Amino acid sequence: MTDSVDTLPVDTLPGPVVSTDWLARNLGRPGLRVLDCSWYFPSQNRDTHGEFTATRIPGAQFCDVDDVSAPDTHPLPHMVPDAATFAAKIGALGVGDGDTIVTYDSAGIATAAARVWWMVRLFGSDRVAVLDGGLPKWLAEGRPTESGPAPAPEARVFTATLRPALVRSVDDVLANIDRSADQVTDARAQARFEGAAAEPWPGRRSGRIPGSFNLPHTDLIDGDSKTLLPPDVIAARAKAAGLDLDRPVVASCGSGITACVIALALATAGKTDVAIYDGSWAEWGLRADLPMDVGPRVG
Template identity: 55%
Template sequence: MPGEAESKYLVSTDWLAEHLGAPGLAIVDASWHLPTANRSGGAEFLERHIPGAVYFDIDAIADNSNNLPHMLPDPVAFSSAVRKLGIGDGMKIVVYDSVGLFSAARVWWMFRAFGVRDVAVLDGGLPKWLAEGRPVAEGEARPQSRHFTARLDHALVASLDDVRAASAKAGVAGAPQLVDARSAPRFRGDELEPRPGLRSGHIPGARNLPWSDLIVEGRLLPPEKLAALFAGAGFDPSKPTITTCGSGVSACIVALAMATTGRSAVPVYDGSWAEWGLRSDLPMAKGPA
């Protein structure tokens, strides 16, 4: 049932407040901002965060040998970083961000991609927590290292080859649907990309579902409204789907939204347009889907 799926992947501020300090609970501040925002998630964490939280930097916990932004690291590197954050095997992980719902979905997906199943996003994030007058802490977190085992779940990660094949077979029965979470002007190619060197347009055969349409006041829409948006974007969430965006962040919001409606195994194209748009040898489309 949609309600059961929703409760599995989202937790309320009431629930988190009741469980602060509980053994086996890891609270993760995943705040990250686009370069154009001139904000630092790490600096803001030091100023205020939910008590007991640790800061997860998606630019640091990444494959830094890759020239693409915040690509998934390998399991060994991910395990090492997460252990230092005090997150261990068997813990329940709750992820939030300072916008309400943006980069938290990316870190939710990263944990799931490395085998964690008991991970959820805080509904409304830090803005809702603050609006309700709940406690905050400041300064650096000092977690105790724990043992964490990471095993990459390839079913949740789409490669360039996967996306190229899906694009070539767009519209063919059984082929994965491509859903692009960027804004409509970026999808159509009407706006320049925020990262230099990228073409403007979209992957041929993709559908457009802007991530911002899925959220109101920092909270994910209820499942029935999400289902209506999926239908309006022209894709069937019950069928194989790959989500994509600018650099693999907002695509995870679509994956989270689909999970709350009962479709949990949705792969994300990690390289997204940062990879595809950089490659002149790959086809590109402009205009509406």
């Protein structure tokens, strides 16, 4: 006799992203955890908690990227916490060992869904993917939603073990300027990369890390569907930006959010070892003792 849909195991993840069809087919199956990770700049005045309560994918929990990060006492935004903190925070959302996690956001693929995907991987689990196109694509296809306060999940045990190869500190990036072992890649728009536009984070200088490359995260996303571009196009755009995908890549951005879109996009193209400079320009641009470049990149 065939099992009913709600008792079937979760399908194997097809890769770093899953389609809306994949998620619809697996909703409600044991072991699947869906997290709404929507995040916006404070200046945008978006009530992400309220939006989640009003409209969400059935069964989703809200994962506040600032809440699962280092405590508010840290001077930089949403930095990586210690393993115990991450384990407790993600476990409180009902995510446990062996679960399959799908993250999404309300901007398609341009906010924190990729950041939470990276953090789950950073702390040891590869059973995680991002919903391609996020909530906008889900809604455009007329798929089911729910509203009202989300039922409190039962806390579960998530064993967090840091993978240090997937993260870089400011000291690592500073030392790399001379070594050039890592290709530091900036996900910000070209005007910010070249220092021609002001930074949205208060008190930050305008410019870039010396020797870094520019691969705006928006260049990796279809502007209409909010889905990632095909893997071969992503690889081509990375190479056009000057990257050698056979060498180490470290992604940076304004505060470590859209850098993770680079990591996600390159993972779909087969490069799964992209590291993130956690402090990104929110840290580098704040410190007058750190070198920076401005203007078009030469070479």
